[in-house]
Amino acid sequence: MISLNYAYFKYDFNATEEDFMIKLIATDMDGTLLDENGYLPQGFTDILNRLIAKNIKLVIASGRPYYTLQTNFGPVGRHLSYICENGALVVDDNKTIYKSVIDSNIVKQLIKESKSINGNATVLCSETCAYVERYSDAHLAEIKKYYTNLEFVDDLFNVNDEIIKVTFCNLENSLDNLNNIFKPKFAQELNVVGSGQIWIDVSNKGANKGVALKNLMDTDNILKEETMVFGDYYNDIEMLKQSDYSFVMKNAPEDMKQYGKYEAASNVEQGVLRAIVEYAL
Incomplete structure (x- = not known):
């Protein structure tokens, strides 16, 4: 049984269940919906069935590719909508409705x-696979956690495919590389964002979780006050801004807390499911 009365309110809104007329819920995966071991929380399928019964759309918003998300969710995944590759690909009703090619x-x-x-591994992300060179075992172990359909090539310069996201994995200096190299050189023309402790994601300027979510909301005529969003990291900021009910996870970096109207219990405490039960079901 999922415990209620969990929420940590940042502001004294005196919100009640009646104040939340939710039609769409969007949630990040890692550090948000998933537990500390990367698994879906117990009771997820039951909550999804209850959302379906109330005609509430659940959107999974992740830096992961669509093919990996399909594996993550299995048969129940057909009932979900997806913002993939941090917004570079959007799948709704099992159809690709948006793709931003670099x-x-x-x-x-x-x-x-x-x-x-030094120590940087590059991943070229297409809609159907991820292209990599033969990096160290440590790099590949991290890459395989998120990219289940890898294509090994001798030289990434020779890849001939539509690339929707370029990801960099650095096991030691990712944040330094983000702030000192990639943002100064590319942020004016591209969306450059940290996506977890060892990842940097680069996509087209208009390709982010927030723009993708707004497109889904507009398609279904859903308003900000009818939308609930959960996130924990910097690639979730634009998405959190699209909702009047934005929840930042308790386990998020402290400087992320300013982007949420509410603070949810941590991912280890099933914060997303507990908020959904409390305010949407």
Whole structure:
């Protein structure tokens, strides 16, 4: 049984269940919906069935690719909508409704920059697979956690496919690389964001979770006051801004807390499910 009365309110809104007329719920995966071991919380399927019965759309918003998310959710996944690759790909009703392809010349610039950085592994993300070179076992172990359909190539410069996201994995200096290299050089023309402790994601400027969520909301004529959003990291900021009921997880970095109207219990405490039960069901 999922415990209620969990919420940590940042502001004294005196919110009650009646104040939340929710039609759409969007949640990040890692550090938000998933537990500390990367598993779906106990009771997820039951909560999903209850959402379906109330005609509330559940949107999974992740840096992960669609093919990995399909594996993560199995048969129940057909009832979900997906914001994939941090907003570069959107799937609704099991159909791709949006895809943002990065210019091939820009992709090559990113590859070149990454190859000059010690310990940096580059992943080129297409709609159907992720292209990688034969990196160290430690790098590949991390990459395989999120990209289940890998295509190994001798040289990423030779990849001929539509790339929707370029991801960099650095096991030691990801944050330094983000702030000192990739943002200064590419942030004016691209969306450059930290996506977890060891990841940097690069996509087109208009491709982020917030824009993707707004497109889904507009398609179904859903308003900000009818939307609930959960996130824990910097790639969730734009998405949190699209909702009047924005929840930042207790386990999020402290400087992320300013982007949520509410603070949810941690992912280890099933914070997402507990909030859904409390305010949407």
